[in-house]
Amino acid sequence: MSTLEIRDLHAAVTEADGTLREILRGVNLTVADGETHAIMGPNGSGKSTLAYAVAGHPKYTVTQGSVTLDGEDVLSMTVDARARAGLFLAMQYPVEVPGVSVSNFLRTAVTAVRGEAPKLRVFMKEMRGALGDLSIDPKFAERSLNEGFSGGEKKRHEILQMEMLDPKIAVLDETDSGLDVDALKVVAEGINRFRARPGHGVLLITHYNRILQYVQPDYVHVFVAGRIVEEGGPELAKTLEDEGYEKFTAAAGAKAAS
Amino acid sequence: MSAVSGAVETAPITSLHALRSADPGDFAVPTGREEEWRFTPLRRLRGLHSDAPLGQAGVRVDIDAAPEIDYAERIIAPADPPGFLPEDRVSARAYAAAGTAHVLTVPKEAVASRPTIIRVTGVSDEATAGHLVIDVRPFGKAVVVLDQRGSATYADNVEIGVGDGGELTLVSVAEWDDDAVQVSHHQATLGRDAKLKHFQITLGGSLVRVSPSVRYSGTGGDAELYGICFADGGQHLEHRLFVDHDTPNCRSRVVYKGALDGDDAHTVWIGDVLIRPDAVGTDTYEYNRNLVLTDGARADSVPNLEILTGEVVGAGHASANGRLDDEHLFYLMARGIGFEEARRLVIRGFFGELIGKIGVPEVADRVTEKIEAELA
Numbered sequence: 201m202s203t204l205e206i207r208d209l210h211a212a213v214t215e216a217d218g219t220l221r222e223i224l225r226g227v228n229l230t231v232a233d234g235e236t237h238a239i240m241g242p243n244g245s246g247k248s249t250l251a252y253a254v255a256g257h258p259k260y261t262v263t264q265g266s267v268t269l270d271g272e273d274v275l276s277m278t279v280d281a282r283a284r285a286g287l288f289l290a291m292q293y294p295v296e297v298p299g300v301s302v303s304n305f306l307r308t309a310v311t312a313v314r315g316e317a318p319k320l321r322v323f324m325k326e327m328r329g330a331l332g333d334l335s336i337d338p339k340f341a342e343r344s345l346n347e348g349f350s351g352g353e354k355k356r357h358e359i360l361q362m363e364m365l366d367p368k369i370a371v372l373d374e375t376d377s378g379l380d381v382d383a384l385k386v387v388a389e390g391i392n393r394f395r396a397r398p399g400h401g402v403l404l405i406t407h408y409n410r411i412l413q414y415v416q417p418d419y420v421h422v423f424v425a426g427r428i429v430e431e432g433g434p435e436l437a438k439t440l441e442d443e444g445y446e447k448f449t450a451a452a453g454a455k456a457a458s
Numbered sequence: 459m460s461a462v463s464g465a466v467e468t469a470p471i472t473s474l475h476a477l478r479s480a481d482p483g484d485f486a487v488p489t490g491r492e493e494e495w496r497f498t499p500l501r502r503l504r505g506l507h508s509d510a511p512l513g514q515a516g517v518r519v520d521i522d523a524a525p526e527i528d529y530a531e532r533i534i535a536p537a538d539p540p541g542f543l544p545e546d547r548v549s550a551r552a553y554a555a556a557g558t559a560h561v562l563t564v565p566k567e568a569v570a571s572r573p574t575i576i577r578v579t580g581v582s583d584e585a586t587a588g589h590l591v592i593d594v595r596p597f598g599k600a601v602v603v604l605d606q607r608g609s610a611t612y613a614d615n616v617e618i619g620v621g622d623g624g625e626l627t628l629v630s631v632a633e634w635d636d637d638a639v640q641v642s643h644h645q646a647t648l649g650r651d652a653k654l655k656h657f658q659i660t661l662g663g664s665l666v667r668v669s670p671s672v673r674y675s676g677t678g679g680d681a682e683l684y685g686i687c688f689a690d691g692g693q694h695l696e697h698r699l700f701v702d703h704d705t706p707n708c709r710s711r712v713v714y715k716g717a718l719d720g721d722d723a724h725t726v727w728i729g730d731v732l733i734r735p736d737a738v739g740t741d742t743y744e745y746n747r748n749l750v751l752t753d754g755a756r757a758d759s760v761p762n763l764e765i766l767t768g769e770v771v772g773a774g775h776a777s778a779n780g781r782l783d784d785e786h787l788f789y790l791m792a793r794g795i796g797f798e799e800a801r802r803l804v805i806r807g808f809f810g811e812l813i814g815k816i817g818v819p820e821v822a823d824r825v826t827e828k829i830e831a832e833l834a
Contacts, residue, residue: 280792283793297790298810298811299808300804308790309793
């Protein structure tokens, strides 16, 4: 059993002038293995901030609340320790790291997460298999990390890492954005492979209902103004698709004004 | 205090490189206020720039030449081709004091079957002058490694001629001991359709100042100048590039990368490119990037492009100094990789592209190892 528990999480971003601006205003969420949660919300609602705060990005400061993974305090861990503890963040905008090859990066990451270096031959076989599953050209492995990758290649590469690093809980930050329908299906298949195996939970952050047609969530959360304002089953995603976020943003606005 | 700075040279490039002479007396003793000297800590030069007597016993030179290459020692005669002419006082003093030159000649149409190694080993701190000539005759082709180590106070000139259709790769590695001081000038002249790949890899020494320059004597010349430097605490590593486009349809590329790690680590990169009125069809680009890894280190980077004709194919420059990118580190660490290893990966990647171009595996491996050791 694995459980990611987020309790009353408040987080702020550090602005260019050094001041803190609060973005998360009391998030409560529990993701257990075997579950897929979708977080949906309008632009600027703080969805990505939630992902980055859980992963430990230095730009964000947690000001209140807790995050635990199987009872362990995640917020006191360094970024790399969180990953080794079993958290994974698929980034919305993966950065390009010149001169670091995909295969070298993957082997280093796999070694760090598993605690021992896989035999080179075994690793190569595993990587080739994972590349094949995501319809990625094997030559890709010798390219510099994310450098010159198309948007779709970057996202597939994020899913590749998730499958190889095999975390307990994967947070996918708008992995569907910028993908054409073919790439979306490949990515969705990867996510479905991952969650079909026992012991894995998924937190899928998205702006659109589209990916949820391929990755059926168990729970849908509506995220507005830094917190979850509504929860439901997969049918909630359909309602949002039809009616938009206005109902929720208006309510959040009224509440803030009162 | 840490500084990441870009400065601007105040004088036109044409005037900065106007004076060339074999007579040291034609150059005044630098005071440190001159544009060419303002970055260099003169008091650490042990008089190389002023009047310290220059001998010949401070370094030992061993040559391991490819069988196709002729090696000789020759009394320096100013009129010898391909025509070396010093550009500053240190170079002129070294030229006057060196006495004999080590001369490597790649005969016409000869293709060297293996790299030629020139080992320069500093054996005492006696101020020493040296002169090396690499003369590639038409259509000759060679790879030369200039391997500099030990402890020395050394002023030297490297005279490079690549004849029509010739190709030379020169890999100069300065891996001096911590107390070494070197002021070096590499002066290249490229014939018609000649190619030069020049690497300057500066890793060791207290103060190392290297000035590679390129001139063209025929159309179609192609010069690629690459540099790698890693400055530790207290090291001053300075590279002053000059490409003088005075001939039509020639190409030049300059890519220098540096990393600085430690208190008072200082690097200087000056990239002067001059496109004279006759040099139509010139294609040039120069690039310098420095990674400042710690507080208290300083990288000065000054690209200068002076264009005196409107008819160029391309002319550009870029220069950037910065710290390790937090987003790079976050990405790698978010995959479980620890901070120190993430940092090493990023820095290795930063230099990797250039190391991959060296093309001499033993040297590439050694540079990689040395950089790894610097980071450990």
